[in-house]
Amino acid sequence: MKKSLIFFIVSLFSVTLFAFEEIGEKDFMAKIQSPGNKIVVFYVPKDPNSKDLNETIQKLHPKNLKIYFVHAGKNKNLSIGMGIAYVPTILYFKGNQVKGREVGAKNLKEMEESIKKYFKE
Numbered sequence: 001m002k003k004s005l006i007f008f009i010v011s012l013f014s015v016t017l018f019a020f021e022e023i024g025e026k027d028f029m030a031k032i033q034s035p036g037n038k039i040v041v042f043y044v045p046k047d048p049n050s051k052d053l054n055e056t057i058q059k060l061h062p063k064n065l066k067i068y069f070v071h072a073g074k075n076k077n078l079s080i081g082m083g084i085a086y087v088p089t090i091l092y093f094k095g096n097q098v099k100g101r102e103v104g105a106k107n108l109k110e111m112e113e114s115i116k117k118y119f120k121e
Contacts, residue, residue: 020057020067025078028070037065037119038093042072042084050088052105059108065115092118 023031023040032038041057043050057067072079072087082091085103092100092114100118 020069022069022071024070025075028075028078031066031068032093033096034066035095039065039067039115040070040091040093041068042070042079042082042087042089042091044071044073044087047087049105053088053090056106056108056111060111060115062115065119090114094119 021031032040039057039062041053043054045051054069060067070078072084072089088103088105090100090102090106091098092102100114102114106114
């Protein structure tokens with residue numbers, strides 16, 4: 001009983017802590033075609049720049065913005081189809097159109113500036 005309660009509490013905490021969604025080839029188009037502004041980060045977990053960028057993104061508090069992560073190694077066809085040559089690569093979608101593309105790790109200030117740049121009304 002005690003172990004299951006601890007597991008439940010930890011599970012709830014991790015869901016709220018990591019609110020961004022990992023997507024793959026099967027659900028990519030459905031997520032991108034939904035309305036609104038989206039950031040899609042193509043990454044590889046062992047890459048130091050991907051780790052740095054993921055940590056930065058976890059600090060963001062986006063309003064009206066969905067953030068998705070795509071494991072580039074597990075989704076090679078999608079990565080090739082989207083023209084991903086290096087990780088991390090950040091794609092900024094307004095609706096279903098790519099409005100911007102950036103490569104490499106960004107600090108929090110740089111991410112906030114890019115969000116303003118690509119999603120200004």
